[in-house]
Amino acid sequence: MKSRQSERGLYDADIDEARQRVALVSGEVPVAVYGLGKMGLPLAGVYAEVTGNVVGVDVDESVARTVNSGGCHVEGEPGLAELVEERVNEGALSATHEPTAAAAEASVHVVIVPTLLTDDNEPDLATLRAAVESIGAGLSEGDVVVIESTVPPGTCRDVVLPLLCAESGLDEGAFGLAFCPERTSSGRALEDIRGSYPKVVGGVDDESTRVAALIYDQVTDNDVIEASDATTAECVKVFEGVYRDVNIALANELGRLTDDLAVDVTEAIDVANTQPFCDIHTPGPGVGGHCIPVYPYFLTEQVDYDLPLVRTARAVNDRMSEFVVRKVDQLLADRGQALDDSTVLLLGATYRAGVAETRKAPARAVARHLVELGADVTLTDPMLEADDVASWPGTFVPTTDVETDAFDAVVLLTAHDEFESLDPAAFGDAAILDTRRALASGTHDRPHYALGRGTK
């Protein structure tokens, strides 16, 4: 067993809880945050605000260099640049690209590196394993490891704990391990981390749960919910995401009925949601981002049971891009135009409004289907540049340069503020498909089709 005892460790500490709290917030307990991305940098900033002694770890040396200069490479997070600059200037936050060296100094290790999918939609834990191996190599008795990255249920117990023991030479029970999922949305990360929602913590043993609860009781302004164990906490996070994907799929399926039923389905959804037993989400062109299209696979690929509802919901959401393209084809055909002889402008490429992220963005599938069917596709998005979508089908034109009245069809895919102010009259006599209910209607003589509402 490794002899090094961390005199500052909170796990199975010799000092009482009150003294542990004082030690944490006074900077006596060094913290390392692994992963300084869109979620990790805000998290490191809040930890530095609370403890005054944080090293951010990122394998990208340029990220570490930027942070150490007091800079902020993450855009679109209100207050983050100021927080990072202040914390770095006061010495509460620094950064390194050397994980193991940082791990040797820290007593609290917080992991928030990406957990994504392989091309076969299998959970890809390679990045998590790399971070955990680095931590293991520097782990001491009394340390605690906190996993914030979303993982398949059972990962802390079956993957992270054995890896930490193997790399550190320590036995189970010599250090703490807990799953404490980030419940953070891009664009409001600091607000969410500081306490928009209760913080869930779940340890591989009771002492790990206790230490994680003590830590997050200082980090969040909200409540701390102690789950029975790490696997339960992992289920909480994945279930939240699966619920949302299934719910969006229901909204999308209902949204497709608007022509058959000749009703505004989104109006019916809004009214149905006026009683507390109903919370139907909003129809859209599909589900993108790091989270919601990913988390269902952390369940379906983790258990033997087939989970037909979860799989079907994923398929419904993924097929919305085909529905959008068929609707464009129909709108053009209604005016005697053929899709393969038409120009189509796509308004929006990011996966949701206000976030400059294209991961699994529905717009990419829509562009691909349209190009495959012979349409001439132009993309524009006020948050992106041509390089951001260089590998996409279609031609990118900056929103400031695009002539919106020069196309046979215009499809709004992302409800950026810049598009909401556009009067459909700006689109000339194009066929208009609004997949986000973002365009004003009734204020002009330009009838257009809105997903879930039909043509008005």
Ligand SMILES: NC(=O)c1ccc[n+]([C@@H]2O[C@H](COP(=O)([O-])OP(=O)(O)OC[C@H]3O[C@@H](n4cnc5c(N)ncnc54)[C@H](O)[C@@H]3O)[C@@H](O)[C@H]2O)c1
């Ligand atoms: N971005 C979101 O909107 C969002 C929302 C909710 C949850 N999440 C989850 O949060 C986690 C992180 O997501 P993100 O958006 O911050 O990712 P990101 O891609 O923005 O940043 C990840 C960072 O981790 C660094 N990194 C990779 N491997 C590393 C390692 N071994 N050690 C240290 N650093 C390493 C990368 O260089 C990068 O800077 C993921 O599990 C994601 O699913 C993200």
Ligand SMILES: CC(=O)N[C@@H]1[C@@H](OP(=O)(O)OP(=O)(O)OC[C@H]2O[C@@H](n3ccc(=O)[nH]c3=O)[C@H](O)[C@@H]2O)O[C@H](CO)[C@@H](O)[C@@H]1O
């Ligand atoms: C901590 C964490 O993990 N937070 C996540 C983060 O998720 P996120 O940033 O990935 O954003 P989402 O809002 O989930 O959107 C995902 C895709 O689904 C489309 N969509 C959405 C709603 C709808 O009714 N109809 C739709 O079609 C949308 O356009 C986009 O493509 O914040 C959400 C709260 O905002 C959380 O719930 C979610 O856990």
